[in-house]
Amino acid sequence: MSVTSEFTKGLYKQNPVFKQALGLCPTLAVSNSVESALGMGVAVTFVLLCSNSIISLIRKIVPAKIRIPIYIVVIATFVTIVDLSMAGFLPALHKTLGIFVPLIVVNCIILGRAEAYAGKNNIGLSIIDGLGMGIGFTMALLLLGTIREFMGNGSFMGIPVMGPAFEPVLIMILPPGAFLTIGFVLGFFNWLENKRAK
Amino acid sequence: MRDIGKLGGLLLLITTIAATALAGIYNVTKPRIEAQKALELDRALTIALPAAPREAIFPVQANDDILYYVGYKTPEKKELIGYAFVSHGPGYSSLIETMVGVDSLGAILGMKVLNQVETPGLGTKVEETRHGEGEPWFTQQFLRKPAGQLAVDKDGGDIQSITGATISSRAVVKSVVAAYEKLLADRVKQD
Numbered sequence: 238m239s240v241t242s243e244f245t246k247g248l249y250k251q252n253p254v255f256k257q258a259l260g261l262c263p264t265l266a267v268s269n270s271v272e273s274a275l276g277m278g279v280a281v282t283f284v285l286l287c288s289n290s291i292i293s294l295i296r297k298i299v300p301a302k303i304r305i306p307i308y309i310v311v312i313a314t315f316v317t318i319v320d321l322s323m324a325g326f327l328p329a330l331h332k333t334l335g336i337f338v339p340l341i342v343v344n345c346i347i348l349g350r351a352e353a354y355a356g357k358n359n360i361g362l363s364i365i366d367g368l369g370m371g372i373g374f375t376m377a378l379l380l381l382g383t384i385r386e387f388m389g390n391g392s393f394m395g396i397p398v399m400g401p402a403f404e405p406v407l408i409m410i411l412p413p414g415a416f417l418t419i420g421f422v423l424g425f426f427n428w429l430e431n432k433r434a435k
Numbered sequence: 436m437r438d439i440g441k442l443g444g445l446l447l448l449i450t451t452i453a454a455t456a457l458a459g460i461y462n463v464t465k466p467r468i469e470a471q472k473a474l475e476l477d478r479a480l481t482i483a484l485p486a487a488p489r490e491a492i493f494p495v496q497a498n499d500d501i502l503y504y505v506g507y508k509t510p511e512k513k514e515l516i517g518y519a520f521v522s523h524g525p526g527y528s529s530l531i532e533t534m535v536g537v538d539s540l541g542a543i544l545g546m547k548v549l550n551q552v553e554t555p556g557l558g559t560k561v562e563e564t565r566h567g568e569g570e571p572w573f574t575q576q577f578l579r580k581p582a583g584q585l586a587v588d589k590d591g592g593d594i595q596s597i598t599g600a601t602i603s604s605r606a607v608v609k610s611v612v613a614a615y616e617k618l619l620a621d622r623v624k625q626d
Contacts, residue, residue, distance in 0.1 A: 269555045269556065270555070298445075299445075300438075300441075300442060300445065302438075302442060303442050303445065303446055306446060307445075307446065307449055310446075310449055310450055310453050311449075311453070313453075314453040314456060314457060317457055317460070318456075318457070318460050321460055321461060321464040321468070322460075322464055324464070324468045324471070325464040325467030325468045325471060326467065328471045328475070332550075335552060389556055390556055392566075395566070396566060397566050405556075407556055407557065407599065410555050410556040411554065411555070411556065411557075
């Protein structure tokens with residue numbers, strides 16, 4: 238268990254979205270544009286870093302029986318901090334992400350890492366784990382956001398890249414487009430994995 | 436069961452620490468959030484009544500509710516420019532709020548969508564600014580038209596509705612008409 242592998246496992250091998258299929262609700266909901274995908278990814282990474290460090294610090298005094306409520310309190314506190322700071326400093330992004338910022342509380346990636354990792358490992362490793370998983374999540378959102386915004390709106394970060402003749406495939410930025418995209422992307426990664434195994 | 440007091444106490448301790456931290460953050464961010472809201476209102480009023488300087492736009496209140504805004508050319512209330520009001524109507528998936536400015540005859544001077552959570556890529560176009568253009572195209576169509584007689588093209592009017600988002604387009608138009616009628620009624624009451 239090296240430090241590097243603890244970091245990189247979140248990027249591909251145990252990518253929270255593509256490999257663990259966790260946190261799919263925000264992934265599907267806010268991946269309709271690159272900009273909101275990036276905002277959501279950064280917000281989740283920040284919460285994950287903070288909650289992983291605090292939970293790792295208090296892991297020895299937290300009794301097993303009430304660990305889940307304590308984890309949720311810690312996570313909810315950081316999410317509220319993100320929510321308030323975003324409303325104060327990045328109002329436009331706050332408006333775009335809307336209800337999905339408070340919903341980071343129930344993002345299963347965060348509770349999942351608290352339970353599976355930060356509650357059992359020291360703070361240094363927990364921070365690295367949180368960073369890797371957060372970046373892995375952000376990359377997944379960015380990949381979906383890029384595909385969906387490109388196909389559904391012909392643009393990248395709001396800048397048109399396809400010219401006026403391009404007829405956007407509207408369904409891609411609507412909810413069904415999220416399911417279609419994640420289906421194909423998950424299928425692609427599984428196909429890649431199978432090919433490697435042979 | 437014997438350790439219920441110990442567990443409860445620990446949980447209480449942790450929630451107290453969390454609550455204290457949040458209270459601190461809340462107090463730090465509260466003035467910023469309020470400043471952002473005031474800034475947003477300023478911006479919307481300037482778009483709604485472009486000819487009136489911000490300090491020459493005054494709210495007209497009944498009890499604690501702001502009914503509408505009156506804009507003049509100078510802060511000394513000389514030369515009436517027009518009125519601004521907030522309209523809201525149910526769109527496809529949210530309440531669409533718009534700030535609208537009209538002159539004394541009811542022609543629209545400017546408007547800005549304040550809040551909407553419509554379908555991304557369809558209804559959200561009510562406030563979309565095309566790349567390279569300075570102003571949102573949908574609300575630009577309203578300019579100089581009489582606020583009391585607006586209708587989308589499908590209802591025989593001359594506001595071009597957004598492709599695939601007739602409900603959102605119609606919601607904006609209808610809410611502006613309704614809010615303008617309310618403005619007329621409120622102005623009679625105020626005079």
